[in-house]
Amino acid sequence: MATQGWDKGNIYTTSVLPGEVQQSDRSVVEQELFNFLQNFCVDNQFVYRDQLRQNLMIKDYVLEVDMQDLISYDETLAHKLSEQPADILPLFENAVRRTAHKILAPTNTEAIDVPECQVILRSNANLSSVRSLDSSIISKLVRIAGIVIAASSLSSKATHVHLMCRFCRGTRVLPVSGGLSGLNLPRTCNSVKLDAKAPRCPMDPYIVVHDKCRFVDQQTLKLQEAPDLVPVGELPRHMMLSADRYLTNRVVPGTRVVVTGIFSIYQNKRVKSTGAVAIRSPYLHVVGIEVENGHGGSSGAGRNVFTAEEEQDFINMARQPDFYETFRRSIAPSIYGNEDIKRAIACLLMGGSKKILPDGMRLRGDINVLLLGDPGTAKSQLLKFVERVAPISVYTSGKGSSAAGLTASVIRDPGTREFYLEGGAMVLADGGVVCIDEFDKMREEDRVAIHEAMEQQTISIAKAGITTLLNSRTSVLAAANPVFGRYDDMKSAGDNIDFQTTILSRFDMIFIVRDEHCEERDRTIAKHVMNIHMNSENPADQVVGEIDVQKMKRYITYCKSKCAPRLSQDAAEKLSSHFVQLRSQIHSMERDSNERSSIPITVRQLEAIIRISESLAKMTLSPVTTEDHVDEALRLFRSSTIDAVQTGQVEGVTRTELLAEVQQIEKTIRRRLVLGSTVSTRALKDQFLREGFSEHAFEKALNILVRQDTLSFNNQRLTVRRSGA
Numbered sequence: 001m002a003t004q005g006w007d008k009g010n011i012y013t014t015s016v017l018p019g020e021v022q023q024s025d026r027s028v029v030e031q032e033l034f035n036f037l038q039n040f041c042v043d044n045q046f047v048y049r050d051q052l053r054q055n056l057m058i059k060d061y062v063l064e065v066d067m068q069d070l071i072s073y074d075e076t077l078a079h080k081l082s083e084q085p086a087d088i089l090p091l092f093e094n095a096v097r098r099t100a101h102k103i104l105a106p107t108n109t110e111a112i113d114v115p116e117c118q119v120i121l122r123s124n125a126n127l128s129s130v131r132s133l134d135s136s137i138i139s140k141l142v143r144i145a146g147i148v149i150a151a152s153s154l155s156s157k158a159t160h161v162h163l164m165c166r167f168c169r170g171t172r173v174l175p176v177s178g179g180l181s182g183l184n185l186p187r188t189c190n191s192v193k194l195d196a197k198a199p200r201c202p203m204d205p206y207i208v209v210h211d212k213c214r215f216v217d218q219q220t221l222k223l224q225e226a227p228d229l230v231p232v233g234e235l236p237r238h239m240m241l242s243a244d245r246y247l248t249n250r251v252v253p254g255t256r257v258v259v260t261g262i263f264s265i266y267q268n269k270r271v272k273s274t275g276a277v278a279i280r281s282p283y284l285h286v287v288g289i290e291v292e293n294g295h296g297g298s299s300g301a302g303r304n305v306f307t308a309e310e311e312q313d314f315i316n317m318a319r320q321p322d323f324y325e326t327f328r329r330s331i332a333p334s335i336y337g338n339e340d341i342k343r344a345i346a347c348l349l350m351g352g353s354k355k356i357l358p359d360g361m362r363l364r365g366d367i368n369v370l371l372l373g374d375p376g377t378a379k380s381q382l383l384k385f386v387e388r389v390a391p392i393s394v395y396t397s398g399k400g401s402s403a404a405g406l407t408a409s410v411i412r413d414p415g416t417r418e419f420y421l422e423g424g425a426m427v428l429a430d431g432g433v434v435c436i437d438e439f440d441k442m443r444e445e446d447r448v449a450i451h452e453a454m455e456q457q458t459i460s461i462a463k464a465g466i467t468t469l470l471n472s473r474t475s476v477l478a479a480a481n482p483v484f485g486r487y488d489d490m491k492s493a494g495d496n497i498d499f500q501t502t503i504l505s506r507f508d509m510i511f512i513v514r515d516e517h518c519e520e521r522d523r524t525i526a527k528h529v530m531n532i533h534m535n536s537e538n539p540a541d542q543v544v545g546e547i548d549v550q551k552m553k554r555y556i557t558y559c560k561s562k563c564a565p566r567l568s569q570d571a572a573e574k575l576s577s578h579f580v581q582l583r584s585q586i587h588s589m590e591r592d593s594n595e596r597s598s599i600p601i602t603v604r605q606l607e608a609i610i611r612i613s614e615s616l617a618k619m620t621l622s623p624v625t626t627e628d629h630v631d632e633a634l635r636l637f638r639s640s641t642i643d644a645v646q647t648g649q650v651e652g653v654t655r656t657e658l659l660a661e662v663q664q665i666e667k668t669i670r671r672r673l674v675l676g677s678t679v680s681t682r683a684l685k686d687q688f689l690r691e692g693f694s695e696h697a698f699e700k701a702l703n704i705l706v707r708q709d710t711l712s713f714n715n716q717r718l719t720v721r722r723s724g725a
Contacts, residue, residue, distance in 0.1 A: 026091060029080065033088075033095035036073050038102075052096065052117070053103050061115045062246040063096050064288075067123040082141045085262045086177065089287065092119045118245045121288040123260050130225040130237045133282065137263050142284070144239070145258045148251045150222035150411065150422045157244065158183075162212035165189045165205045168198075172206070179242045179285035180220075180266040219248040223259065223284075227394065227428070240283040250289050253408070254427035254470060256392070260288035306558060314558050317547075318621040324632075327619060330547040332385040335378045336528040340639045344369050344509045345386060347636070348433065348475050349556050350618045352611030353564040364457050366475040367611050368506060370439070372497060373513025374486050379479035383435040386477055389549050391557045392432025394425045398441035398480075401425070403449035406434075408470055410463045419466055426453045426472040439480035440498070447503060450476070454506040455604075478507075486515070505600050508608035509640040565617035567610065571630045575613070578634055579606045582642070605641065609633050658697055665693055665701035670710065673722040681713070681720050 037048045052063050070078040081088045096117045104114060121141075128142050161183060163172045170191025176183045185208075189201035221241035230236045241259060243250070251257055265280035306314075317323060324346075331342040347367055354365035371379045387395040396406070406424045425434055439447075453459050453472040461468050483498040497504070504510065547555070567575070586601045612633035617625040665688060673679065681702075688698050702720070705711040712723045 029077070029088060030091040030095050032074065032077055033092050034098055036070065036077070037095055037099045040069060040073050042069075049099065049103070052099055055117075056100055056103060060246075061117045062120060063117055064120045064122055065092075067121060067125065084139070085141045085287065086139055086264075086285075089119060093117060118247075119287075120247065121260050122290065123288065127258065129229055130223075130239050133239070133263055138265060138282075140263060141260065141287075142263050143258065143260045144223070144225075144284070145256075146223040146225045146239070147227075147423075147428055148221055148255045148257055149224045149238070149253055149428070150420050151251065151253055152220040152418060152420050154217050154219055154248055156215040157218040158213045158215050160214040162209045163206040164209050165191060165201055166207055167201045167205050168193070171209075178244060179262070179264050180240070180283055181264070182266075216245050217248045218242065218244045221251065221286075222422075223257070224428075226256070240281075241286050242283055243286040243289070247286050247289055251291060252470070253421050253423035254430045254472075256292040256431075258290040258292065259284060259286055260290075261286040306554075310554070311558070314555055315621065317555065318619075323620055324616070326546050327552075330552060331389070332378075332382055334532055335381055335385075336525050338378070338382070338513070340636060341371065341382065341511050341513070344511065344636060344640060345382065345477070346619065347612050347615040348477060349386070349390060350559055350615040351475060352614035352618075353566065354473070362457070363607070364455065364473070365611060365614070366457070366473060367508045367608070367615060368454055368476040369478070370504075370507040370510045371477075371479045371513055372482065372510065374515035375481060377513040377515055379513060380437050383437055383477060383479055386433055387435050389552050389556070390433040391553055391560075392429055393435065394429040394432070395435045395437070396425050398436060398438035401436065401442060401446065403446040406446065407449050407453065407459045407472075408461055410461070410466055421461065421466065421468065421470070423470060426450060426459060426474055427470050429474045430471050431473055433475045433477055436476065436478045439478040440483075451502060451506065454503075476507075501600055505602055505604050507641075508605075508611060509637065511640045559618050559621065563618045563621050563623065565614045565623055565625045567613065567625045568627075571613065571625050571627050574627055575606070575609060575630050575634075578630075579609070586642075601641075605637070608641075609637050612636055658694075658700070661693060661697040662701045662704065665698055666705060669701065669705060673711075675722055675724075678714065678719050678721045681718055684720060 037052070038046075040047055047069065048063065048065065055062060067078060067081075070081065081092070093116065096119060097114050100117055101114045123141075123143055125143050127145050130144055130146065133142065133144070157178075158176055159178075161174050161176055163174060163185065164170070168189060168191050170189060172186070172190070174183060174186075185204070185206050187203055189205045191201070193200075219242075221243060223239045223241050224236050225238075227236065241261065242264075261284035263282065264285045265282055268281040320326065324343075327346050328339065328342045331345055344367075348369050351367055352365040355363040357363070371382065373379065383395065387393045404424060406426050408424050408427055409422050410419050411422050412419055436442075453474070454476055457471065457473045459470040459472050461470065480499075582601055582605075609630075610633075613625045613629045616629040616632055617623075622629075668688075669684075685695070685698055689695060702711065706713065709724045710722070712721050713719070714721055
């Protein structure tokens, strides 16, 4: 009821009606809950009595109750708890306290000091989305999934406020409800005066005696809806969470959780300052948190639980002799070719085995891949497919990504004026894949920010007095264009790539994707693209993989959670000898070309080959990495990173030899053709070919002279004219 305060002219609110649960009903409900705790048993074991006894012995004053057990015991009681959780939960905690008293002193009827125990609910009810929460479910139990993007420091909230009158020194103790709701102090003193003639205490007499109040820990969290639930073109929505007692400090930013809580409302300070009394802001009073498997988990509850039929199906799939190729063909089937890139993406999705050494050092198991090449080679389409098929994934583009957006940012809360952390893309994709398109368009200082995340798999923050470490156990799949838009054969790999050695060494595989002109290949690609466009109206005729996307996603989750292969002794020896051979090969190549390679071959690359071998073993659920896996890993590494190092070679000719040949042809053309003369392109080409020059070098020299305006083509490139010096 709203009452008018005549002294200040403000509106105050107070409760004049009893709660929905009457006093007589309260004792009945509490007794029913007490009976449930005492009598519920499974296989002749009293589940909650035993659990509470164990927790009391270790001074862990909390009891986790499964709603499914309560439904099977008494559906009406479970429905009451779901519809009126704010009223029933205090009764539940009273029943737990009575049960604890009976456990600690079964024969002693005298009052003993029994600590308050918190009831945490675990449910498997259907998930609600953050967007579906509306006013009709206020004060009811809901269950939502999302990612924790911010967590405040602990604060203390009073559960019982001790008040004292400033005039007569009378005291009162008032209970405070949980969550973010507060307490309005009584306007008048209700102390009984011994002297009937004593004057009444003035208005607003009470002050809070903080030393005598009872407090509990409280933490405010910020939950963002799961990325796969956000409609295209809309911003992800957020929900404030209030956790207390044993539910605090359970999660850090980047953790994927399923939260059970009471959908509540509170008066926002900013809304209050505008004078809008009837408007309240929603939040969730947490009564249960299920933290999902951070490494290799997936959004949505229970996704890591596999049925026996599913497991058998996956085992049968892995036993197929050509499963590796089947899995490769199922990756982006609408994209023609790029077989080795698809194999590398299959390895990236599986990942290697994470290792923690005895001294505490961690070795990452996630694989990073860089696709660098000409435009129009379907790099972005591959990234988009990986975003769809990876159980946890975040897609971002280079120009739209900042260092804070990729790692973490420090935000000041407008209400409390405290600083707190908000995780970026690398934190939110913990246990999954980050797809970064247009990697070359990122600012250099932003690109440097992910160095630590790619190798150490942590993000260290030291800003505004906050010093902390966040997990970012993610694989990185990046796509970039060369410096000049297209790959230039006349320039070295270092001139084309234009990335620092520090970031290139962190990629396990680097693919140079070339758009080469080959008539037969172009005809095949054109036919493939035409088929896709012609059949786009009929979904049944579209290009689909042998394994559908949802099954691939589940299989990847299964492999990550069930399999962690290790190298066999023979495979380790083979790998070490090949690494020494690779190093000597690169060293001799650097010595011959008289320049350092832009892509280094270091111990990191040895670890990369180990990770690729482990991922190939994991793909077929093999517990041991064999020599066959090592052979395929070495082949993949040679066809990617080693080819990128040696990409200056064209048809067996090194870049230095080609450059000298092109310069010789340029000099000869300038000497033979006088200014203004015209000659047949075919005749000129035949003349140079007879003299022993290569066709590739002639074409390069001709294009360079045309760009320099020394020559110009006429009659549809049939003739060439000397137009400049």
